[in-house]
Amino acid sequence: MANLIFYLMAALAVVAALGVVAARNPIMSILALLGSFFALAAIYLVSGFQTLAALQILVYAGAILVLFLFVIMLLNLANETKLERIDLAMFHGRKAVWTFLIAGALLGISAFAALAIVPAAGDAPALPERGIDELQPLADAMFSRYLLPFELVSVLLLATAVAVLVLAKRNRGPLNLDQGGEST
Template sequence: MAEILFYVLSAAALLFGLGVVLAKSPMMSVLSLLGSFFCLAIIYLLAGFQFLAAAQILVYAGAILVLFLFVIMLLNLGEMGAIAERSNSFLDSTSARIGAVIAVGMGVVGLAAASRAAFQPVRVEPGTGLDGLEAIATELFGRYSLAFEAASILLLATIVAVIALAKRQRRGLKDGGRA
C-alpha cells in the first residue's frame, strides 16, 4: 500500500516539476511547485522522516512559496511574464536545446549512478519512524551546535541584506531616482 503510494507520489512530483518548467504563467509555476513540495512531504512521511515532512510543509510551502506568490502578485507578472515569454518561443532557441541536452545528460548520469550504487536491502521496519523529534534536537544541539549557530548568523546576515536592498531603493526614489 505504502509502496504504491510512493510510486504514485513520485510520478506526481515529477509531473508537477515539469509543470514548473513548462507552465506559461509564473502563477501556474508556483502552484505546480506547491504540488511537487506536497508530494515530497508525503514521501518524507512515508520514508519515516516526520519532522522533515512538517518542516517541508511549514517552511517551503508555507513561507518560501508565499514569498514567491507575493513577488509575482506585487510585480503583476500574471500575464506580462507569460506574453513576453511566449513571443520569443523559449523552446526553439539554441540555448534551450543545449539546456535540454545538458539536463537530460545529468538525469541519465544521476540515474546510472543511483542504479550502480551497491546498496544493501533496507533494514528499517515500516512504521518505526527514523526521526523522533527528540533525537533530531539532540543531534542539532549536540554534534551540530556549531553549524546551528552559524545558521543563525546566516539568517541574521540575510535579514540585514534584504533590509539594505529594500532601503537603498527607497532612498534612491526619494532623491529623484538616483540610487
C-alpha cells in the same frame, strides 16, 4: 502498499516539477510547485520521517509558497511575464549546447545513481539519522553534534538580511556622511 504510494508520489513530484517549468502563467507555476512539495512530503511520510514531512508542509508549502504568491501578486507580474509560447527557439546557439550538455550530464549522473541504488537497496546501510526524526532526538542532535553548523546558519541568516537590505533599499542619492549617519 507503501511502495505503491511511494512510486505514485514520486511520479507526481516529477510531473509537478515539469509543470513548474512548463507553465506559462507564473501563478500556475507556483501551484505546480505546491503539488511537488506535497508529493515530496508524502514521500517523507512513507519513508518514516514524520517531522520532516510536517516541516516540509509548514515551511515550504506554507511559508515559502505564500511568499512567492505575495511577491507575484503584489508586483502584478502575473500577466506581464506570461510567456507567449515555449519552444526550442529559446535555446539556440552556444547556449543550447551548454544547456543540453549540463542537463544531460546531470540526468546521466541521476540515472547512474538510481541504477546504482536499485541493486544496493536490499543491503543498504541503516542510516544513523533515521532515529533522530522524533522531535527530541532531533533537538538533541541539533544542539550537540550539529551545533556549529546550526549556529553558523544564524550568521548566514544575518548576512542574508543585510544583503537583501543593501539590494532592496531605495536609493536616495549619495548620503553626506558628515551629517552623522542615516536615520532610516
